[in-house]
Amino acid sequence: MVVLVIGGAGYIGSHTARALKAVGHEVIIFDNLSTGYEFLAAGFKLVKGDVLDKSALTSVLSGCDAIMHFAAHAYVGESVTNPRKYFRNNVEGGLALLNAAVDAGINKIIFSSTCAVYGVPAKVPIEENIPRQPVNPYGVSKLFFEQALEAYDRAYGFRYASLRYFNAAGADESGEIGELHEPETHLIPLALRAAAGVGPALQVFGSDYPTPDGTCIRDYIHVNDLATAHLRALEHLEAGKESVAVNVGTGVGESVREVISAVEKVTGKSVPHTVVPRRPGDPPALVANPAKAQSLLNWKATRGLNEIVSTAWSWEEHRRGVRVR
Numbered sequence: 110m111v112v113l114v115i116g117g118a119g120y121i122g123s124h125t126a127r128a129l130k131a132v133g134h135e136v137i138i139f140d141n142l143s144t145g146y147e148f149l150a151a152g153f154k155l156v157k158g159d160v161l162d163k164s165a166l167t168s169v170l171s172g173c174d175a176i177m178h179f180a181a182h183a184y185v186g187e188s189v190t191n192p193r194k195y196f197r198n199n200v201e202g203g204l205a206l207l208n209a210a211v212d213a214g215i216n217k218i219i220f221s222s223t224c225a226v227y228g229v230p231a232k233v234p235i236e237e238n239i240p241r242q243p244v245n246p247y248g249v250s251k252l253f254f255e256q257a258l259e260a261y262d263r264a265y266g267f268r269y270a271s272l273r274y275f276n277a278a279g280a281d282e283s284g285e286i287g288e289l290h291e292p293e294t295h296l297i298p299l300a301l302r303a304a305a306g307v308g309p310a311l312q313v314f315g316s317d318y319p320t321p322d323g324t325c326i327r328d329y330i331h332v333n334d335l336a337t338a339h340l341r342a343l344e345h346l347e348a349g350k351e352s353v354a355v356n357v358g359t360g361v362g363e364s365v366r367e368v369i370s371a372v373e374k375v376t377g378k379s380v381p382h383t384v385v386p387r388r389p390g391d392p393p394a395l396v397a398n399p400a401k402a403q404s405l406l407n408w409k410a411t412r413g414l415n416e417i418v419s420t421a422w423s424w425e426e427h428r429r430g431v432r433v434r
């Protein structure tokens with residue numbers, strides 16, 4: 110199939126593009142490089158363009174069979190202070206893409222959704238059928254797009270897979286590509302940089318949560334397990350099966366303190382850290398129940414925290430030795 114990977118010069122999109130190529134799909138990456146990097150798309154046809162640019166989209170869509178939509182702004186805090194930026198890119202941009210796809214006669218899309226659509230869940234592990242009540246504009250923008258997909262499916266037979274990622278982490282085993290956000294806000298790269306002495310001491314947001322060690326619990330999913338979930342979702346849609354919305358997580362929760370221990374074990378260095386107050390809106394625990402993805406997509410995570418931290422550490426070491434732009 111010819112797969113258009115929108116946002117394929119970013120972290121998760123670049124890993125998925127490689128996974129698609131490895132199983133024989135033809136990949137075209139479409140990216141405005143706002144938070145992506147040309148070198149992450151090396152080896153692929155890269156079309157530089159913005160999803161809000163209708164004519165650029167229309168020309169790249171012709172000849173494609175399916176879309177994977179990774180492009181979005183994705184900082185929760187920034188979405189609170191600048192919702193306009195988020196609704197413009199994630200909602201207006203998303204709709205522009207959907208409409209151009211329908212007009213081009215494409216009817217398969219895989220969407221990067223998030224556990225942020227659930228907000229603060231009443232029950233953990235999270236099942237897909239609980240109410241979706243996002244608590245920040247980022248989550249609202251993702252829920253809007255999920256609902257647009259549901260409407261387009263009913264009205265136009267547009268088939269989708271909404272993949273609700275939990276915390277993406279880790280890097281490709283090759284060490285050539287990995288996580289690269291500017292600014293970086295994710296726990297594992299920040300802990301690794303603190304351990305290496307190339308970043309500030311890690312801030313631990315709250316140690317008084319109702320969890321066994323008092324720190325927040327999250328479900329860390331290896332980026333290449335996420336990439337495989339996209340392959341399974343594409344096979345599912347290719348087989349003419351119904352649209353799906355599934356959690357993509359491991360089902361295992363790790364606390365901030367457990368992540369710090371894993372980083373210390375892998376690097377052999379201590380992680381300087383300080384405990385600071387909780388961040389507003391951070392739920393104590395977000396862990397997936399991944400059973401639905403396993404039964405509908407025949408997908409299951411195969412890597413755990415140790416592989417996540419080891420591959421992220423190799424990537425951090427590689428990254429410090431190369432020019433990235």
Ligand SMILES: NC(=O)c1ccc[n+]([C@@H]2O[C@H](COP(=O)([O-])OP(=O)(O)OC[C@H]3O[C@@H](n4cnc5c(N)ncnc54)[C@H](O)[C@@H]3O)[C@@H](O)[C@H]2O)c1
Nearest residue numbers: 116118119120121141142143144145159160180181221277
């Ligand atoms: N990283 C996570 O833990 C996580 C968790 C849940 C969901 N997600 C979602 O997964 C997706 C990918 O996340 P990521 O961490 O790889 O982010 P990223 O910033 O590395 O990748 C996003 C890519 O999209 C491109 N892009 C953004 N707006 C665009 C536009 N208007 N037109 C064309 N290209 C555009 C960027 O340049 C970038 O290459 C996002 O939609 C994000 O909301 C990520």
